[in-house]
Amino acid sequence: MSVERPDLLVVGSVAIDWIITPSAEREESVGGSATFFAMAAAYFASVRLVGVVGADFPQRTLADFRAAGVDAAGLRIVEDGLTFRWKGRYHENMNDRTTLETHLNVFESFVPSLPPGYESSEYLFLANIQPQLQLQVFERMVGPRLCGMDTMNLWIDVARDDLLRVIAKVDVLTINEEEARLLTGEHNLVKAARGIQRMGARNLVIKRGEYGALLFDESGDFFVAPALPLEEVIDPTGAGDSFAGGFMGYLARRGVPPSGASLRTAMIYGSVMASFCVEGFSYDRLRELDAAAIQARFRRFAQLTDFAHAHLLS
Amino acid sequence: MSVERPDLLVVGSVAIDWIITPSAEREESVGGSATFFAMAAAYFASVRLVGVVGADFPQRTLADFRAAGVDAAGLRIVEDGLTFRWKGRYHENMNDRTTLETHLNVFESFVPSLPPGYESSEYLFLANIQPQLQLQVFERMVGPRLCGMDTMNLWIDVARDDLLRVIAKVDVLTINEEEARLLTGEHNLVKAARGIQRMGARNLVIKRGEYGALLFDESGDFFVAPALPLEEVIDPTGAGDSFAGGFMGYLARRGVPPSGASLRTAMIYGSVMASFCVEGFSYDRLRELDAAAIQARFRRFAQLTDFAHAHLLS
Numbered sequence: 001m002s003v004e005r006p007d008l009l010v011v012g013s014v015a016i017d018w019i020i021t022p023s024a025e026r027e028e029s030v031g032g033s034a035t036f037f038a039m040a041a042a043y044f045a046s047v048r049l050v051g052v053v054g055a056d057f058p059q060r061t062l063a064d065f066r067a068a069g070v071d072a073a074g075l076r077i078v079e080d081g082l083t084f085r086w087k088g089r090y091h092e093n094m095n096d097r098t099t100l101e102t103h104l105n106v107f108e109s110f111v112p113s114l115p116p117g118y119e120s121s122e123y124l125f126l127a128n129i130q131p132q133l134q135l136q137v138f139e140r141m142v143g144p145r146l147c148g149m150d151t152m153n154l155w156i157d158v159a160r161d162d163l164l165r166v167i168a169k170v171d172v173l174t175i176n177e178e179e180a181r182l183l184t185g186e187h188n189l190v191k192a193a194r195g196i197q198r199m200g201a202r203n204l205v206i207k208r209g210e211y212g213a214l215l216f217d218e219s220g221d222f223f224v225a226p227a228l229p230l231e232e233v234i235d236p237t238g239a240g241d242s243f244a245g246g247f248m249g250y251l252a253r254r255g256v257p258p259s260g261a262s263l264r265t266a267m268i269y270g271s272v273m274a275s276f277c278v279e280g281f282s283y284d285r286l287r288e289l290d291a292a293a294i295q296a297r298f299r300r301f302a303q304l305t306d307f308a309h310a311h312l313l314s
Numbered sequence: 315m316s317v318e319r320p321d322l323l324v325v326g327s328v329a330i331d332w333i334i335t336p337s338a339e340r341e342e343s344v345g346g347s348a349t350f351f352a353m354a355a356a357y358f359a360s361v362r363l364v365g366v367v368g369a370d371f372p373q374r375t376l377a378d379f380r381a382a383g384v385d386a387a388g389l390r391i392v393e394d395g396l397t398f399r400w401k402g403r404y405h406e407n408m409n410d411r412t413t414l415e416t417h418l419n420v421f422e423s424f425v426p427s428l429p430p431g432y433e434s435s436e437y438l439f440l441a442n443i444q445p446q447l448q449l450q451v452f453e454r455m456v457g458p459r460l461c462g463m464d465t466m467n468l469w470i471d472v473a474r475d476d477l478l479r480v481i482a483k484v485d486v487l488t489i490n491e492e493e494a495r496l497l498t499g500e501h502n503l504v505k506a507a508r509g510i511q512r513m514g515a516r517n518l519v520i521k522r523g524e525y526g527a528l529l530f531d532e533s534g535d536f537f538v539a540p541a542l543p544l545e546e547v548i549d550p551t552g553a554g555d556s557f558a559g560g561f562m563g564y565l566a567r568r569g570v571p572p573s574g575a576s577l578r579t580a581m582i583y584g585s586v587m588a589s590f591c592v593e594g595f596s597y598d599r600l601r602e603l604d605a606a607a608i609q610a611r612f613r614r615f616a617q618l619t620d621f622a623h624a625h626l627l628s
Binding site: 188190194210264267298299304305307 | 406407408501502503504505507508522524525526528536537538539540543544545546547575576578579581582612613616618619620621622623
């Protein structure tokens with residue numbers, strides 16, 4: 001099966017989170033942008049993960065990566081170090097959160113190193129890390145067919161010039177609503193999107209959490225992907241990275257240069273994987289899926305926005 | 315043309331607003347729930363408006379009602395009183411707003427009085443007024459084919475019992491996201507919706523402002539209507555009432571008992587009328603439309619969420 005699957009390289013953070021929500025808590029919850037991305041994308045493509053962890057990183061997750069078909073040869077394990085740890089508390093709306101602790105640990109001196117052959121991966125996703133490192137990885141690649149990236153408010157504040165350099169190079173940028181506003185100083189989201197496209201982001205995905213996501217593609221068109229209204233959200237951590245995993249995974253699996261149509265479908269696969277992610281802590285739900293479950297949820301998304309195109313007034 | 319149009323009665327507020335946004339201001343901006351509803355619904359149905367204003371109410375709006383085909387025989391003009399006035403300032407996100415002044419004036423003692431024949435209107439919308447008055451109007455009606463209602467946080471706080479009585483009678487309740495949470499004490503929106511349906515609201519529309527709206531219908535199904543991302547929002551006032559006008563207007567025009575399918579299409583017509591509303595102050599934009607403009611925007615909404623239903627993984 002994996003022989004027909006395109007190679008999709010992700011470089012990003014791998015973390016152990018301590019998650020507190022209004023109704024539950026998990027102390028050792030494996031997370032990080034590359035983890036969620038990989039566990040979501042693995043249903044679509046042959047994922048290669050580059051990151052760094054410490055000696056405290058659970059063996060179980062390495063086994064989960066193997067079982068999911070994620071190649072973790074590029075996950076460096078620093079034997080005398082600790083994994084990046086983040087502790088946070090979600091507010092009752094399950095959207096806002098407060099960071100209680102951040103320990104970068106081995107992630108602080110992370111320099112991505114690509115195992116032999118990784119530089120020719122056909123698809124690349126630069127998950128949320130320092131833009132300077134994203135740039136280094138990008139420049140080591142031998143012309144990927146498609147490159148996506150994510151970022152965060154910190155880099156907009158402290159590494160704006162590097163960030164703008166990466167944005168201008170990649171094919172797709174995924175970014176949060178508030179980050180889009182921060183990056184452009186523009187409150188109106190359409191204007192913010194146009195501003196980011198003028199910075200060189202050809203295709204732009206603006207993530208809005210429980211409100212879904214918007215696509216602004218290079219033709220100037222836009223698309224609204226809904227989020228699935230869920231009766232129970234266990235843990236929103238990793239939703240955006242899972243979205244990116246489904247989105248990039250679909251585009252890689254599809255294999256053709258992305259078009260308006262394939263980007264739209266990719267937005268839905270992204271939303272599908274995000275909707276699974278939040279149904280459990282860590283990658284619990286992402287781990288236990290199969291093609292049938294993913295397709296069933298894809299059909300629910302199709303149902304969600306489907307309506308008859310009546311033309312009563314004409 | 316009007317002979318084939320069903321009668322749609324709306325009872326609600328008619329106001330003169332003073333609107334301040336980050337980029338503009340209008341001091342005498344005719345508003346109110348019944349005004350926006352009527353100006354939106356008039357493209358679909360033969361609207362009858364019941365409300366109250368004072369001697370300061372502009373003749374121009376009465377002329378606009380006539381031109382739009384809105385029957386304002388039920389709009390009482392109190393010659394020695396002043397119209398309900400509201401002054402508010404929108405924050406930079408154009409979503410949150412601060413009330414600066416409220417003068418109920420003649421609206422304080424408003425008792426809806428239906429002109430002869432109005433009680434047999436086929437369609438009824440109880441726009442946001444005191445639940446006790448909504449109930450009185452409802453009970454005077456001779457079996458409307460469909461009845462919708464709106465409300466606000468104030469009535470949830472001060473007239474909850476009356477409100478629950480109305481909710482249990484009508485076919486459709488439209489309510490804001492925050493109001494749905496306030497009404498049920500439930501943060502999760504799906505749970506809140508189920509709770510409101512258990513109160514007797516057979517069909518429920520939850521309005522989310524710039525994020526669109528959700529429909530929970532009596533079959534247990536739900537539907538997500540996007541909002542149109544707009545490059546320029548002039549004034550959000552009346553968006554929810556315009557939504558209700560397009561929504562109820564479409565259902566009335568269509569004439570059949572509402573089904574899952576017709577409610578979904580009604581959600582889009584509601585979103586279409588809301589998207590026009592916010593493009594201008596007052597009902598400026600709603601006034602100048604025609605069937606072609608409405609259909610063109612309906613097609614934009616259809617485009618907005620359209621995607622190919624690829625089944626790559628099966």
